[in-house]
Amino acid sequence: xxxxxxxxxxxxxxxxxxxxxxxxxxxxxxxxxxxxxxxxxxxxxxxxxxxxxxxxxxxxxxxxxxxxxxxxxxxxxxxxxxxxxxxxxxxxxxxxxxxxxxxxxxxxxxxxxxxxxxxxxxxxxxxxxxxxxxxxxxxxxxxxxxxxxxxxxxxxxxxxxxxxxxxxxxxxxxxxxxxxxxxxxxxxxxxxxxxxxxxxxxxxxxxxxxxxxxxxxxxxxxxxxxxxxxxxxxxxxxxxxxxxxxxxxxxxxxxxxxxxxxxxxxxxxxxxxxxxxxxxxxxxxxxxxxxxxxxxxxxxxxxxxxxxxxxxxxxxxxxxxxxxxxxxxxxxxxxxxxxxxxxxxxxxxxxxxxxxxxxxxxxxxxxxxxxxxxxxxxxxxxxxxxxxxxxxxxxxxxxxxxxxxxxxxxxxxx
Numbered sequence: 001x002x003x004x005x006x007x008x009x010x011x012x013x014x015x016x017x018x019x020x021x022x023x024x025x026x027x028x029x030x031x032x033x034x035x036x037x038x039x040x041x042x043x044x045x046x047x048x049x050x051x052x053x054x055x056x057x058x059x060x061x062x063x064x065x066x067x068x069x070x071x072x073x074x075x076x077x078x079x080x081x082x083x084x085x086x087x088x089x090x091x092x093x094x095x096x097x098x099x100x101x102x103x104x105x106x107x108x109x110x111x112x113x114x115x116x117x118x119x120x121x122x123x124x125x126x127x128x129x130x131x132x133x134x135x136x137x138x139x140x141x142x143x144x145x146x147x148x149x150x151x152x153x154x155x156x157x158x159x160x161x162x163x164x165x166x167x168x169x170x171x172x173x174x175x176x177x178x179x180x181x182x183x184x185x186x187x188x189x190x191x192x193x194x195x196x197x198x199x200x201x202x203x204x205x206x207x208x209x210x211x212x213x214x215x216x217x218x219x220x221x222x223x224x225x226x227x228x229x230x231x232x233x234x235x236x237x238x239x240x241x242x243x244x245x246x247x248x249x250x251x252x253x254x255x256x257x258x259x260x261x262x263x264x265x266x267x268x269x270x271x272x273x274x275x276x277x278x279x280x281x282x283x284x285x286x287x288x289x290x291x292x293x294x295x296x297x298x299x300x301x302x303x304x305x306x307x308x309x310x311x312x313x314x315x316x317x318x319x320x321x322x323x324x325x326x327x328x329x330x331x332x333x334x335x336x337x338x339x340x341x342x343x344x345x346x347x348x349x350x351x352x353x354x355x356x357x358x359x360x361x362x363x364x365x366x367x368x369x370x371x372x373x374x375x376x377x378x379x380x381x382x383x384x385x386x387x388x389x390x391x392x393x394x395x396x397x398x399x400x401x402x403x404x405x406x407x408x409x410x411x412x413x414x
Contacts, residue, residue, distance in 0.1 A: 004095075011086075013053070013083040014089075016052075017083065017086055020053045027354055029389060039362045040362075043119060043143075045118070046127060047121040048112065049121060049148060069092050075293075078339035095108035113127060113138055121145060122146070144376075148173060150214070168374055170363065175386075178353050184218050186349035186353075187216040187267070189349075203224060205228060205230070206263055208229040208262065209232045209254075210234070211233075213240040234252065265290070287317075291337055355386045
């Protein structure tokens with residue numbers, strides 16, 4: 001039985017799902033294929049992804065493929081209650097609501113797993129973690145699964161290194177059609193959507209400090225530059241730092257950036273990026289937010305415990321008065337600002353990412369008798385299929401190699 005806030009919100013959620021469906025041609029095509037072939041017939045799928053409209057449509061695509069879906073969110077603040085209600089009203093099993101407590105969030109994750117899934121769709125690794133730590137008796141049912149985001153892939157690779165991983169997982173995040181577009185252009189746009197609608201402040205002329213110059217950081221910096229910001233990058237990887245410098249951005253340690261930053265965005269996938277020693281250096285009025293999966297990049301807990309005063313300055317903006325009278329501000333409790341303060345990535349971007357998810361899950365189902373327990377890259381043919389579908393949907397075509405060209409490229413002889 002579903003656990004949602006309010007079933008009467010379903011009509012609003014249904015309109016949101018219909019809107020993204022109109023703008024997700026790849027998933028529409030895959031849904032039509034799945035309705036004919038039923039690749040998930042007889043299988044249960046547990047999904048933990050940000051519970052908003054694009055995810056909801058992915059759930060329906062998988063259901064159209066014959067799957068019994070049990071779904072929840074992957075972040076306490078990213079669930080949209082009307083979308084969850086729309087899925088529940090359509091008969092899907094949904095366990096999610098906005099602003100869940102830590103206990104409620106884990107309960108929702110646990111419930112979707114207790115149905116005994118065969119395939120896992122994870123975003124951040126919480127389902128996989130629960131299965132290996134608290135629900136290992138359910139692992140024999142699992143064929144394999146897919147991981148959506150960088151943080152989850154990091155956790156999976158750590159498990160694989162120490163021999164803990166007990167079923168195969170496909171790293172959707174590492175597909176070219178995912179990270180080159182979702183992480184860069186999707187994050188770049190949606191982070192600033194969340195910041196701008198929450199703060200209602202201008203970006204032009206401000207010192208914007210971006211921690212992390214991976215694909216997400218690249219996108220955030222690119223859009224900040226477009227808004228007219230003075231962009232500073234903080235990195236621990238010397239090669240990425242050089243790349244940021246040659247892309248035209250200032251590069252410095254966070255201790256230096258903290259002194260000049262007006263707005264800080266973390267996007268590292270690590271913890272303790274902005275902490276007490278940085279808070280002490282910041283200007284009055286500095287704003288911080290996070291674009292990494294977990295709320296551990298900005299040490300909000302320290303601010304909660306040590307600030308002289310904590311107050312809600314504006315919806316989704318928490319203010320902190322420091323002992324010297326300065327005021328610092330944190331957006332969305334330090335959680336994913338693009339989802340906790342916005343609607344997440346654009347539909348056209350998630351169309352590509354979720355197309356990879358759907359086809360990778362199909363790959364798991366199709367190869368259930370031969371797939372090995374490991375961290376597995378998305379097969380190249382899936383990546384290429386998604387790219388070709390996207391080109392076709394955009395009205396574009398590309399050249400193809402002749403047999404002579406193929407022979408030339410595969411030969412060592414001139």
